Amino acid sequence: MHDHEALPMVPIRSARGVWLQAHDGKRYLDAISSWWVNLFGHAHPRLDAALREQIGTLEHVLLAGFTHTPAIELAERLVALAPNGLTRVQYADNGSSAVEIALKLAFHHCRNRGDAQRTQFIALAGGYHGETLGALSVTDIPLYRETYAPLLLTPLTAASPDASLAEPGESARDVAVRAADALDTLLAEHGASVCALIVEPLVQCAAGMRMHDPEYLRRARAACDRHGVVLIADEIAVGFGRTGTLFACEQAGISPDLMCLSKGLSGGYLPLSAVLATEAIYQSFYDEYTKLRAFLHSHSYTGNALGCRVALEVLNIFRDEPVLARNHALAAHLANAIAPLARHPQVRNLRQTGMIAAFDIVDAHGHAFDWRERRGLHVYRHGLERGVVLRPLGHTIYFMPPYCITPDEIDFMVGVAREGIELAIA
Numbered sequence: 001m002h003d004h005e006a007l008p009m010v011p012i013r014s015a016r017g018v019w020l021q022a023h024d025g026k027r028y029l030d031a032i033s034s035w036w037v038n039l040f041g042h043a044h045p046r047l048d049a050a051l052r053e054q055i056g057t058l059e060h061v062l063l064a065g066f067t068h069t070p071a072i073e074l075a076e077r078l079v080a081l082a083p084n085g086l087t088r089v090q091y092a093d094n095g096s097s098a099v100e101i102a103l104k105l106a107f108h109h110c111r112n113r114g115d116a117q118r119t120q121f122i123a124l125a126g127g128y129h130g131e132t133l134g135a136l137s138v139t140d141i142p143l144y145r146e147t148y149a150p151l152l153l154t155p156l157t158a159a160s161p162d163a164s165l166a167e168p169g170e171s172a173r174d175v176a177v178r179a180a181d182a183l184d185t186l187l188a189e190h191g192a193s194v195c196a197l198i199v200e201p202l203v204q205c206a207a208g209m210r211m212h213d214p215e216y217l218r219r220a221r222a223a224c225d226r227h228g229v230v231l232i233a234d235e236i237a238v239g240f241g242r243t244g245t246l247f248a249c250e251q252a253g254i255s256p257d258l259m260c261l262s263k264g265l266s267g268g269y270l271p272l273s274a275v276l277a278t279e280a281i282y283q284s285f286y287d288e289y290t291k292l293r294a295f296l297h298s299h300s301y302t303g304n305a306l307g308c309r310v311a312l313e314v315l316n317i318f319r320d321e322p323v324l325a326r327n328h329a330l331a332a333h334l335a336n337a338i339a340p341l342a343r344h345p346q347v348r349n350l351r352q353t354g355m356i357a358a359f360d361i362v363d364a365h366g367h368a369f370d371w372r373e374r375r376g377l378h379v380y381r382h383g384l385e386r387g388v389v390l391r392p393l394g395h396t397i398y399f400m401p402p403y404c405i406t407p408d409e410i411d412f413m414v415g416v417a418r419e420g421i422e423l424a425i426a
């Protein structure tokens with residue numbers, strides 16, 4: 001709130017495509033997809049129409065003892081599209097809730113199969129899974145976590161496979177193998193007390209768009225199998241085409257045991273999330289009521305009909321339009337647009353995975369800026385002046401635009417960021 005004395009919040013009146021329109025008439029290119037939720041742009045005609053049709057038919061009904069067409073169809077379609085083996089869907093209404101569900105399911109599944117001593121989670125260094133207490137427990141971002149540490153579970157922390165941690169001469173794959181070896185060591189020591197490993201496949205977004213080689217996921221999958229540990233893939237930010245495939249796990253050719261989805265699931269329209277589970281996990285809960293094996297977890301707005309209907313239309317757009325092919329072309333354009341930054345003396349770790357691109361700014365000696373310097377704020381402020389919503393994560397500048405961005409708009413967005421970094425490093 002103190003920041004806003006100098007930098008007032010921007011009141012937005014309307015939005016269309018990649019553009020937000022403020023009350024004073026100024027336009028802003030939404031380069032971060034309104035915090036990674038938007039896929040096809042604001043006020044998308046098909047999503048608007050689907051929602052209009054659902055309003056006036058059924059807005060919501062409790063999902064206990066009752067169900068409805070959008071919830072059923074969406075679950076069927078998600079199962080058909082998801083990595084093999086994920087056959088069951090539990091709905092919730094935001095990403096953190098989906099993570100809470102996945103953590104509870106993993107522990108409870110182990111308990112149901114007679115492994116109640118498995119009470120520990122493993123989370124990755126730099127991981128982010130939301131900010132409710134359970135999700136924050138498996139989040140390793142000190143800024144969000146430290147204040148609440150006395151309230152949180154203490155998971156085991158495994159090394160991040162982040163490619164920017166490469167030692168001289170090491171490839172991204174080498175870092176992934178090194179991190180997977182460290183995970184093996186952790187599991188060898190603690191495996192019998194661990195119920196689940198939770199990862200953000202391919203990109204640790206909130207930590208600063210830290211990207212890793214898919215080899216890590218293959219090895220983590222194998223390690224979880226060897227130790228009877230549930231693998232939770234948190235695809236809340238990376239799902240729905242963001243990384244170049246519909247789901248990031250596809251690039252490693254793996255299936256997790258639980259997969260969390262939210263954000264793009266409903267195209268940036270409504271709060272909705274889902275946890276997909278394997279048949280083995282589902283079956284371990286399936287019993288007579290009095291056996292008390294059931295998963296008792298509910299949210300009032302679970303499986304909301306409006307959210308499910310708009311999510312179905314998101315999947316219809318993926319079905320009817322060559323979204324991934326178009327994204328490949330846009331990602332190639334974005335790669336070209338940012339390429340000159342690789343030669344900038346105060347830019348490090350230029351990186352990209354599909355429709356996410358990022359780089360870090362450093363001081364004149366090539367060292368990281370102290371976080372208190374808040375150099376990213378200069379980029380943010382300059383972006384607002386020029387009409388681009390850039391919201392650096394500390395000293396990491398990133399682009400994560402809606403898929404309807406044009407090549408010209410990409411050039412504009414990157415150009416404004418380049419101006420911004422000159423102000424930030426000055």
Ligand SMILES: *Cc1c(COP(=O)(O)O)cnc(C)c1O
Pocket residue numbers: 094095096097099128129130131200205206234235236237262263
């Ligand atoms: C945003 C995010 C969450 C939390 O989702 P919310 O809807 O904000 O609670 C969890 N995991 C990842 C990877 C995210 O990016």
